[in-house]
Amino acid sequence: MRPLLFSRLVSVLLVTVVLTGCAAGLPGGKWEIEPEVQLLFESGTVLPDHTYYYLGSISAPSSIIAISNQFSLRTRVWAQVDLTGEMLNGWLQWYRTEHYPPGCEYQGGVILTPDGRQAGLWYSQNIVNIIRMPEPGVLEVYQPRSIAGGTCGQENDDGLFGVRF
Secondary structure, three states, X not given: OHHHHHHHHXXXXXXXXXXXXXXXXXXEOEEEEOHHHHHHHHOOOOOOOEEEEEEEOOOOEEEEEEEEOOOEEOOOOOEEEOOOHHHHHHHHHHHHXXXXXXXXXXXXXXXXXXXXXXXXXXXXXXOEOOEEEEEOOEEEEOOOEOOOOOEEEEEOOOOOEEEEO
C-alpha cells in the first residue's frame, strides 16, 4: 500500500510542477543599482518629466521612486508626492543624520521595463524589487526588500533601526 501512495504523491507533485511552470506570468522588468542615480538623488535634483512616489512617512520616507511620465504606476503601496528640491533636501538631511547598520545604506538605481527601456529611478536602503508591466505603459513596482528578504530602515521591537523580517 505504501508504494502506491508514494507513486500517487509523486504523480501529483509532477503534474503540479509542470502546470505551475507552464503558467504565464506578467512580463518582468528590473530594479538595478546605478551609482550615478544615487548621486543624482543626493544632489537634490528633481526631474521635471517624472512623477515621484514614496514609501513610509512623508517626513522621512524609506524609499523614493521617480517614474517617467511616459508610464503610469499601478500601486497599492506607493504614495504620490509633488516633490520639490526643498522637500528632497529635507529628506536627505534626515537620512544623513540617521545611522543605519551595515548593509542598510541608501543606494540608487534605474527601473527598467521588460524590454530594457528606462521607466524610472529609485533611491532606497532596500535594493531588491519586483517590477511588472501588466499592460503597455503601465508599471507595477512592489515594495523593495533587502538582500536578506527583510526591509532596512524599519524600527525593530527593541527601538533600533535595522533589517526587519
